[in-house]
Amino acid sequence: xxxxxxxxxxxxxxxxxxxLALAVAMTALIVGAALIPVIxxxxxxxxxxxxxxxxQPKLAPIGAAVALMGQAIxxxxxxQGHPWQLDSHMLFFALLACLTGLRSIAALLxxxxxxxxxxxxxxxxxxxxxxxxGAFMENLARTKFHAxxxxxxxxxxxxxxxxxxRVAREMQAQTKxxxxxxxxxxxxQRQALASKELAETAQHDAVEAQTAxxxxxxxxxxxxxxxxxxxxxxxxxxxxxxxxxAAKAREQADVVDRLRFALTRLEGGDLTxxxxxxxxxxxxxxRSEFNAAMQTLxxxxxxxxxxxxxxxxxxxxxxxxxxxxxxxxEVQAANLTQTSDALNSLTxxxxxxxxxxxxxxxxxxxxxxxxxxxxxxxxxxSEAMQAIKTEASEIAKIVTLIESISFQTNLLALNAGxxxxxxxxxxxxxxxVASEVRxxxxxxxxxxxxxxxxxxxSGAEVQNGSDQIIETVGSLKTVESTISEIPARMNLITASxxxxxxxxxxxxxxxxxxGAVTQKNAAMFEETNAACTKLADGAKALRALTQHFQVSxxxxxxxxxx
Amino acid sequence: xxxxxLWIAAAFCLALSVGPLALLASTASKADPADLYLVIDVGxxxxxxxxxxxxxxxxxxxxxxxxxMVHAPPAVRQQLLxxxxxxxxxxxxxxxxxxxxxxxxxxxxxx
Numbered sequence: 244x245x246x247x248x249x250x251x252x253x254x255x256x257x258x259x260x261x262x263l264a265l266a267v268a269m270t271a272l273i274v275g276a277a278l279i280p281v282i283x284x285x286x287x288x289x290x291x292x293x294x295x296x297x298x299q300p301k302l303a304p305i306g307a308a309v310a311l312m313g314q315a316i317x318x319x320x321x322x323q324g325h326p327w328q329l330d331s332h333m334l335f336f337a338l339l340a341c342l343t344g345l346r347s348i349a350a351l352l353x354x355x356x357x358x359x360x361x362x363x364x365x366x367x368x369x370x371x372x373x374x375x376x377g378a379f380m381e382n383l384a385r386t387k388f389h390a391x392x393x394x395x396x397x398x399x400x401x402x403x404x405x406x407x408x409r410v411a412r413e414m415q416a417q418t419k420x421x422x423x424x425x426x427x428x429x430x431x432q433r434q435a436l437a438s439k440e441l442a443e444t445a446q447h448d449a450v451e452a453q454t455a456x457x458x459x460x461x462x463x464x465x466x467x468x469x470x471x472x473x474x475x476x477x478x479x480x481x482x483x484x485x486x487x488x489a490a491k492a493r494e495q496a497d498v499v500d501r502l503r504f505a506l507t508r509l510e511g512g513d514l515t516x517x518x519x520x521x522x523x524x525x526x527x528x529x530r531s532e533f534n535a536a537m538q539t540l541x542x543x544x545x546x547x548x549x550x551x552x553x554x555x556x557x558x559x560x561x562x563x564x565x566x567x568x569x570x571x572x573e574v575q576a577a578n579l580t581q582t583s584d585a586l587n588s589l590t591x592x593x594x595x596x597x598x599x600x601x602x603x604x605x606x607x608x609x610x611x612x613x614x615x616x617x618x619x620x621x622x623x624x625s626e627a628m629q630a631i632k633t634e635a636s637e638i639a640k641i642v643t644l645i646e647s648i649s650f651q652t653n654l655l656a657l658n659a660g661x662x663x664x665x666x667x668x669x670x671x672x673x674x675x676v677a678s679e680v681r682x683x684x685x686x687x688x689x690x691x692x693x694x695x696x697x698x699x700x701s702g703a704e705v706q707n708g709s710d711q712i713i714e715t716v717g718s719l720k721t722v723e724s725t726i727s728e729i730p731a732r733m734n735l736i737t738a739s740x741x742x743x744x745x746x747x748x749x750x751x752x753x754x755x756x757x758g759a760v761t762q763k764n765a766a767m768f769e770e771t772n773a774a775c776t777k778l779a780d781g782a783k784a785l786r787a788l789t790q791h792f793q794v795s796x797x798x799x800x801x802x803x804x805x
Numbered sequence: 806x807x808x809x810x811l812w813i814a815a816a817f818c819l820a821l822s823v824g825p826l827a828l829l830a831s832t833a834s835k836a837d838p839a840d841l842y843l844v845i846d847v848g849x850x851x852x853x854x855x856x857x858x859x860x861x862x863x864x865x866x867x868x869x870x871x872x873x874m875v876h877a878p879p880a881v882r883q884q885l886l887x888x889x890x891x892x893x894x895x896x897x898x899x900x901x902x903x904x905x906x907x908x909x910x911x912x913x914x915x916x
Binding site for chain 2: 316
């Protein structure tokens with residue numbers, strides 16, 4: 244049995260591969276092939292497949308397929324150079340068909356790929372050793388034809404394996420169903436046996452129960468007599484209890500009546516009601532607690548009435564103060580509006596001042612340039628005066644020359660008179676001419692003297708004018724320096740005015756914010772006033788509620804408050 | 806990659822390489838038409854003077870790390886085989902590239 248169980252499809256294929264390895268070796272010996280390479284290929288593929296099947300149980304069918312197809316490769320290798328080598332390829336197809344016994348499509352596909360790779364490796368890597376020279380393409384077509392046959396066979400075998408697997412699964416399912424039915428039948432048989440045992444046990448228990456029931460019936464008769472006596476005693480006890488209950492009910496009705504009377508007075512607003520007559524002992528606590536509660540309620544209502552009256556008066560005062568405050572706030576808002584308007588006007592004035600200062604600044608710059616121009620003109624006048632003075636001195640020199648000439652002419656005229664006197668008769672006419680020449684020389688000297696005097700006066704005047712011009716230049720420089728200081732002062736004034744304008748604008752913004760806050764305050768005061776009015780109405784309503792009650796001094800709270 | 810994938814990939818690599826390797830190995834015992842062989846030099850040492858003493862000679866300017874190319878007439882080839890050396894005919898390697906494939910294929914039947 245163990246031997247049969249070990250004959251799995253994988254082991255059978257591996258055993259077939261081992262037998263084929265022996266056949267391959269024998270074939271190599273018979274055909275005279277190189278024994279070592281053939282045996283190496285055969286054992287190498289067999290060992291690889293065996294190791295794969297043992298180390299990877301899930302790949303056991305694939306390992307067996309590798310071992311088996313390796314034998315086909317070794318077999319064709321043994322026929323290397325033999326005329327039957329082409330016929331030896333039939334073994335590939337036969338062994339591929341044998342792989343259906345594994346019932347593994349994966350093993351079939353791997354075996355097909357191995358066959359294809361083996362032939363492709365030889366066809367592509369070593370075509371010159373496989374095909375005759377020049378016949379590569381023709382033999383490649385033959386290889387393709389073999390490949391098509393291989394693929395068709397693989398598809399057919401895969402379909403067969405798939406069908407076999409499906410049938411095997413159906414048979415397995417039917418076997419499982421049959422096993423489940425057998426198990427159910429066994430369970431039903433065991434259950435029937437157990438039921439039979441239970442029935443026998445129940446019959447035995449029924450006999451014992453019948454005996455016990457007869458004993459219990461005897462005990463029940465005794466118990467019925469005892470119960471009859473007990474019911475008689477219970478009837479007597481019930482009568483006594485009903486009498487006690489009736490007395491207690493009367494007491495309770497009395498207590499309830501007195502409580503109802505007190506509560507009716509309380510409903511009418513009389514807080515002075517008290518229960519003075521004592522209750523039965525078990526209800527005395529109720530009376531004392533009622534009286535204490537009424538006392539507490541009376542005190543509380545009195546306090547509420549007083550507090551509501553005070554609250555109404557205080558709310559009235561608060562409302563009056565709020566109204567006054569609201570009016571003041573409105574006045575303050577109006578004042579702030581006026582202040583804001585005044586500040587706006589002040590801002591405009593300051594801005595106008597700034598503009599005036601700017602214009603004055605420009606005017607001072609013009610005056611400064613005019614003063615500088617005047618200084619230039621005066622300087623030129625001073626230079627002209629100096630030139631006049633120089634020219635006057637030159638004129639004075641000429642006048643001196645004229646005086647010298649007139650003096651010499653006078654001397655010559657005097658000499659001519661002397662010579663004329665010496666001349667005798669011809670001399671008088673010549674003396675007249677000499678006298679006339681001397682007169683002309685005298686007038687020339689007098690004129691030169693007058694011109695000198697005029698020149699001296701003119702020089703003095705020129706000197707005076709030059710001095711005046713120098714003083715004027717000094718004064719103009721003073722004016723210019725003074726005017727040059729004006730723009731800086733003007734700039735200071737402009738900056739100061741701008742700062743004042745900014746500060747006034749900031750002040751105006753603050754006042755505007757104060758105005759907005761004041762408006763909000765006024766609105767809040769109005770809301771507060773409305774809340775005070777509501778509070779006063781609430782206090783009045785509360786006081787009206789408390790007036791409904793009557794307290795210990797014998798008068799209603801309405802009279803007391805009034 | 807998982808182990809099953811590695812196993813299947815190894816099987817495919819085996820299928821790719823086993824054919825060419827077996828074909829090359831099967832030519833090891835064949836005689837080369839030009840008496841040129843690739844001597845796998847990983848077994849017993851093969852000094853150049855021993856090859857020369859047998860009547861053969863090294864081919865090429867340098868010697869490879871694992872093999873050497875020698876010219877060995879049939880008598881020398883037989884002595885090298887008797888000494889346990891593994892000789893790969895150079896014609897097989899050339900035939901892979903298509904050089905003299907028909908001539909080498911025709912000579913495969915000879916020993």
